[in-house]
Amino acid sequence: MRKKLALAITGVATAFALTACGSSEPTADAAATLDPANPTVIKVGASPVPQADILNFIDENLAQEAGIDIDVVEYDDYVLPNTSLADGSLDANYFQTEAYLATEMKEKGYEFAHGAGVHVEPMTVFSKKFDNAEDVTEGTTVLLNNDPVNQIRGMRVLEEAGLLKNIADDDSVLTVEGDKEKNPLGLVLKDANAEQVPQYYMSDDSIGVAVINGNFIVQAKLNKDEILAQESGENNPNANFLTWRDGEETPAIAKLEELLHSDEVRDYIEKTWNDGSVIAAF
Structure with a gap:
């Protein structure tokens, strides 16, 4: 399911100090609680390309059997996906890197956790x-x-x-x-x-x-x-990943995190962006 929010960035260039931001793997037993016959809806904010494309690929090909239904909300900026996650409008987002998230958490007080890197978009x-x-x-x-x-x-x-x-x-x-x-x-x-x-x-x-x-x-x-x-993709620390509110590792989030690192998603990335503009990070 795809939605579109065309939004303008309002940020101004400012030098921010970066801090380390740790990842947190979802721990919920997704298989025990998710039902393919009654999929759990998970609302995820994402940049249109490639994040929303990847999420929609999962939604159309892998999600139902796994017991989830991904409601993809597209954002054209780098600010609102985190504010929407913080205020509960989203269950998760998928658009940012470790360094960017660390800055956001330090400057705005967000309490987020994130999964492993999915892909790199080289500068x-x-x-x-x-x-x-x-x-x-x-x-x-x-x-x-x-x-x-x-x-x-x-x-x-x-x-x-x-x-x-x-x-x-x-x-x-x-x-x-x-x-x-x-x-x-x-x-x-x-x-x-x-x-x-x-x-x-x-x-x-x-x-x-x-x-x-x-x-x-x-x-x-x-x-x-x-x-x-x-920018080289090898050992690149700027991979994008799934982010959610710290302490809210739901079964649906755990399952989506798993699917984002599936062989099917890796193959999709490699075939869709064979020009190197998007590189699988797992």
Whole structure:
């Protein structure tokens, strides 16, 4: 079951301190309490791609036999899935990484637990003006995500590509742009809401390079020939996972967590996103 909430991000780029966030495996005996003849509805908030696609695949192919019915609610932002989980509007959500969740819990006081990583959406550097990272010229405008956690991820991909140097955990576009040591090419660093980055990249000729989240690459149907660099999926700590309110490990959540790590879901991810824009993390 799919619902759609088209919502705008209201976050502003701000440097947040990160803290460690532990995972918690569901402990309920799902098999003992779930009934395929009377499936338990679980309401899960998710980003449209690939999270909602994965959940809908499970709902259509695996859920009924397992005794659950997934009510998928789509969000176009990174704020409301957690506020909706905290206020009880959702039973769980599936859209975020360990570092992002840690920041949210520290800043907003959420008491959440989460499962194991399901997939990675690698941060990817695109350009219409340059064929290779080494071709990027001095003063080029670079657009990044304004979410602090993903902005750092993007800056580290730029560092790996040789466009920035010595990036620290608390760096941002504000601190790095005028720093000759970290930004030797004098790149003009700008940021925008995650879902707006590909839109600006496609429509604004002043943007020479853009760093884009994997799920928005898929949604925007960007040209893979324009990729300059991409975050590696190997041992990547930025996997997305299922999140729920701490202490509320229901049988339905336990079963969904199990299904998210099934062979069927791994095969679905590998076949659906065979371009590397989404990578199974299990």
